Amino acid sequence: MIKAFIFDLDGVIVDTAKYHFIAWNELAKQFGFEITVHQNEQLKGVSRVKSLDLILEWGNIHLDQAQKDLLLVQKNKTYLEFINTLSKSDILPGIVDVLNYLKSKKIAIALGSASKNAVPILEKLEIDALFDAIIDGNVVEKAKPNPEVFLKAADKLGVMPEYCVVIEDAKAGVEAANSAEMMSIGIGSKAVLNDANYVLEDTAKLSKNFIDTLLKN
Ligand code: BG6
Ligand code: MG
Numbered sequence: 184m185i186k187a188f189i190f191d192l193d194g195v196i197v198d199t200a201k202y203h204f205i206a207w208n209e210l211a212k213q214f215g216f217e218i219t220v221h222q223n224e225q226l227k228g229v230s231r232v233k234s235l236d237l238i239l240e241w242g243n244i245h246l247d248q249a250q251k252d253l254l255l256v257q258k259n260k261t262y263l264e265f266i267n268t269l270s271k272s273d274i275l276p277g278i279v280d281v282l283n284y285l286k287s288k289k290i291a292i293a294l295g296s297a298s299k300n301a302v303p304i305l306e307k308l309e310i311d312a313l314f315d316a317i318i319d320g321n322v323v324e325k326a327k328p329n330p331e332v333f334l335k336a337a338d339k340l341g342v343m344p345e346y347c348v349v350i351e352d353a354k355a356g357v358e359a360a361n362s363a364e365m366m367s368i369g370i371g372s373k374a375v376l377n378d379a380n381y382v383l384e385d386t387a388k389l390s391k392n393f394i395d396t397l398l399k400n
Contacts (some may be wrong), residue, residue: 185346186291187334187346188292188350189293189350191294191352192319194227194288196278197273199269199304200227200352203234206265207223207234210390211238211241211242214244215358218238223356226236227325227353227354227355228327228356229327231258235258259300260286266303271308274308274385276386277390289395291340293318295332295333295335295349296318297319297323297327301320315340315368316340318332327355328355330359330360330362333347333363344363348364349363349367350370352369358378361379365399367381370383370385371384
């Protein structure tokens, strides 16, 4: 019996994944290399700190903590320049309808994101009030694929993990949902998200019919 849906933010509710990619790439270019699309898949769902460590590893660059801290601030500054331009019109197709449909069915809704920018983004999109619980990078210690973010969301909603559905665009996020023993819906490529219970090409496929099928099972 499904009682709650937990949504990832970046790449599921809004296409900020492309802004993370641009901002990280600007940083990599300073060191003389670029991040490939394949490498970027490994950054999706992963915390800011862990993403930087991966990028520095790919570039074989060794920095001390103070230098890394400066880069983290710089990356977020670039990212926030994009985020400041966000509005309702940037919400991905079908998402507002799904959120409202779930509300009408009295299904609880949570956000489960690694981002520390999650709340201001939801506010810019004017959908923050639709969430019954928000678990983001400010309250999570262990990054996806660790299930902490989704388990905390379920706990805050007061719903057992097995009654939760997770919507994710990242491989690490699907793994986190599976480890939490929640149903996982991947948004994107089947080749990347092959561990998800269902994979939909894009958010527009999150139709009422699809939700009804899940709720009936
Ligand atoms: C995740 C994104 O949702 O949040 C990652 O998929 C990002 O790409 C991570 O690095 C942390 O986000 P932020 O906004 O705290 O830098
Ligand atoms: Mg994501």
